Amino acid sequence: xxxxxxxxxxxxxxxxxxxxxxxxxxxxxxxxxxxxxxxxxxxxxxxxxxxxxxxxxxxxxxxxxxxxxxxxxxxxxxxxxxxxxxxxxxxxxxxxxxxxxxxxxxxxxxxxxxxxxxxxxxxxxxxxxxxxxxxxxxxxxxxxxxxxxxxxxxxxxxxxxxxxxxxxxxxxxxxxxxxxxxxxxxxxxxxxxxxxxxxxxxxxxxxxxxxxxxxxxxxxxxxxxxxxxxxxxxxxxxxxxxxxxxxxxxxxxxxxxxxxxxxxxxxxxxxxxxxxxxxxxxxxxxxxxxxxxxxxxxxxxxxxxxxxxxxxxxxxxxxxxxxxxxxxxxxxxxxxxxxxxxxxxxxxxxxxxxxxxxxxxxxxxxxxxxxxxxxxxxxxxxxxxxxxxxxxxxxxxxxxxxxxxxxxxxxxxxxxxxxxxxxxxxxxxxxxxxxxxxxxxxxxxxxxxxxxxxxxxxxxxxxxxxxxxxxxxxxxxxxxxxxx
Amino acid sequence: xxxxxxxxxxxxxxxxxxxxxxxxxxxxxxxxxxxxxxxxxxxxxxxxxxxxxxxxxxxxxxxxxxxxxxxxxxxxxxxxxxxxxxxxxxxxxxxxxxxxxxxxxxxxxxxxxxxxxxxxxxxxxxxxxxxxxxxxxxxxxxxxxxxxxxxxxxxxxxxxxxxxxxxxxxxxxxxxxx
Numbered sequence: 001x002x003x004x005x006x007x008x009x010x011x012x013x014x015x016x017x018x019x020x021x022x023x024x025x026x027x028x029x030x031x032x033x034x035x036x037x038x039x040x041x042x043x044x045x046x047x048x049x050x051x052x053x054x055x056x057x058x059x060x061x062x063x064x065x066x067x068x069x070x071x072x073x074x075x076x077x078x079x080x081x082x083x084x085x086x087x088x089x090x091x092x093x094x095x096x097x098x099x100x101x102x103x104x105x106x107x108x109x110x111x112x113x114x115x116x117x118x119x120x121x122x123x124x125x126x127x128x129x130x131x132x133x134x135x136x137x138x139x140x141x142x143x144x145x146x147x148x149x150x151x152x153x154x155x156x157x158x159x160x161x162x163x164x165x166x167x168x169x170x171x172x173x174x175x176x177x178x179x180x181x182x183x184x185x186x187x188x189x190x191x192x193x194x195x196x197x198x199x200x201x202x203x204x205x206x207x208x209x210x211x212x213x214x215x216x217x218x219x220x221x222x223x224x225x226x227x228x229x230x231x232x233x234x235x236x237x238x239x240x241x242x243x244x245x246x247x248x249x250x251x252x253x254x255x256x257x258x259x260x261x262x263x264x265x266x267x268x269x270x271x272x273x274x275x276x277x278x279x280x281x282x283x284x285x286x287x288x289x290x291x292x293x294x295x296x297x298x299x300x301x302x303x304x305x306x307x308x309x310x311x312x313x314x315x316x317x318x319x320x321x322x323x324x325x326x327x328x329x330x331x332x333x334x335x336x337x338x339x340x341x342x343x344x345x346x347x348x349x350x351x352x353x354x355x356x357x358x359x360x361x362x363x364x365x366x367x368x369x370x371x372x373x374x375x376x377x378x379x380x381x382x383x384x385x386x387x388x389x390x391x392x393x394x395x396x397x398x399x400x401x402x403x404x405x406x407x408x409x410x411x412x413x414x415x416x417x418x419x420x421x422x423x424x425x426x427x428x429x430x431x432x433x434x435x436x437x438x439x440x441x442x443x444x445x446x447x448x449x450x451x452x453x454x455x456x457x458x459x460x461x462x463x464x465x466x467x468x469x470x471x472x473x474x475x476x477x478x479x480x481x482x483x484x
Numbered sequence: 485x486x487x488x489x490x491x492x493x494x495x496x497x498x499x500x501x502x503x504x505x506x507x508x509x510x511x512x513x514x515x516x517x518x519x520x521x522x523x524x525x526x527x528x529x530x531x532x533x534x535x536x537x538x539x540x541x542x543x544x545x546x547x548x549x550x551x552x553x554x555x556x557x558x559x560x561x562x563x564x565x566x567x568x569x570x571x572x573x574x575x576x577x578x579x580x581x582x583x584x585x586x587x588x589x590x591x592x593x594x595x596x597x598x599x600x601x602x603x604x605x606x607x608x609x610x611x612x613x614x615x616x617x618x619x620x621x622x623x624x625x626x627x628x629x630x631x632x633x634x635x636x637x638x639x640x641x642x643x644x645x646x647x648x649x650x651x652x653x654x655x656x657x658x659x660x661x662x
Binding site: 019020021024145151152153154155156157158160162163166167169170173174177178181184185188189191192193204205207208209210211212213214215216217218219220221222223225226227230231233234237241244441442444445448464465466467468469470471472 | 496497498499500503517518519520521522523524525527528531533535536538539542556557560561564565567569570572580583584586587589590591593594596597598600601604605607608609610611612613614615616617618621622623624625626649
């Protein structure tokens, strides 16, 4: 008999008196029910923002990148800031799915589905920018090594920009496949409960005929572990490669070996903050507080605190090395950041990223839902400013003072960014109503070890055999009622 | 195609299921299939299923990916049209190799992951428009179904199944498949 033992000191990861059937019903409810007024209001706002962004993108492609605020000195600004910001956010999803699986952290089960959805939707946003920032986006396929009539003229495999193409494509496709494979048993659950013929048809299609045979589950678990093992170095490599877009250049503030670990830590930092933002709202709206518990939010706050501290240490290291190296260009780069015309952005970044996560040392604050939500927004704002500071302040004043100039975004820069936020929320809101947002089959595997009811039974010395069924829970509840 | 008789026994708890599977195997009954709503730890071993080789296939596909990456970049950057890019050594793959590592890594992961997943889907017979084959729709909710072959020992088997805690039993005639 499988032992469902879990140490009594661990707090339950599924609260309430849940049977396996309860898990099914709770997760299926948002999908089977109708969207309420709140959903429609938020969806309309997101859709409007998305449409505005689409308009701005069409304007950009139709007229040219000149409609942005870029100039010869500052050749990258909001476009690449947004690209790195979105890719960074995506990394938390894979980390939760993959790394926490490898570390056998059971708290991942309730949040990995939504975190992975966030990853895919973020990386879609990120992928827009390399394409629209090209002078001739209709030639975007030229980044692929396809034989052609120009010689063949090949792509440059020494370039980090090309490494990005391969890295982001691999990351998006592997994340998608990892997410989809995990979804098959949960789509099957909805399919088998579906009464309306259209719903049944759609979920039959989406579930690929999943039947839950023992051999299929055996392969499923092995595939999940292998994908997790592949996705983990993928997360690290993708954001390292993104950091190489800057680190392999020569300008002060960019050309530094600290970028790979600094960027990866920053990505996890901002990603976990975005997961918190999304889940704090979703758990309330979809009535999933028994699965996405305060403990889950607290654990994510702890990760935010740790990675935020790593980012803080990286900032201090950069400052120290600039001073210690004696290189006047490097020193000026940081002096300019802190005291120059973009100092407001720099100090915004410092306060959002270095000071705010330190509040998470206090248990009262990191278990407060309101405060966690507030900090998650602050962190994401701070991380946007971090990429803006790195990119724009280093470019606008590098080695040649006669080239020094300022950068200002146009309404198109801003519009496209807001458009990607809109697109992201459109996708996430649609996902929340059509996909099972919790990996319910996985949660069922930890129900007897980490569920509140089962921990109580186990600690009172009873056997757990037979306790997962609906009848067992109903009997227990009836007994309790009759005792009162 | 010989038609054979199978009993579908339903359980509502994974621990009860495990006990039942072990008892059935001990009594030398042929378990055709077990359908569960989630992976039950130890079930594959209890059923005597061979371990899966899918992780090995992933490793092999990764090797294929690495080979493709190396051959591709060697052809493109060293053989076909070598160029002086920032003074990097364009005459020898090994000397320029550090620059090629990111793509070698990404293509290894790409091939390993995607080909493994395709193999998984094909081996487990899953694709869009495939019909579900679980006999009872409750097996994706909270029921566990054991399909046991039955010959002349129907009564005895039914008795054993009831003893192990089955909540329902159905006798099914089916064409021998797989």
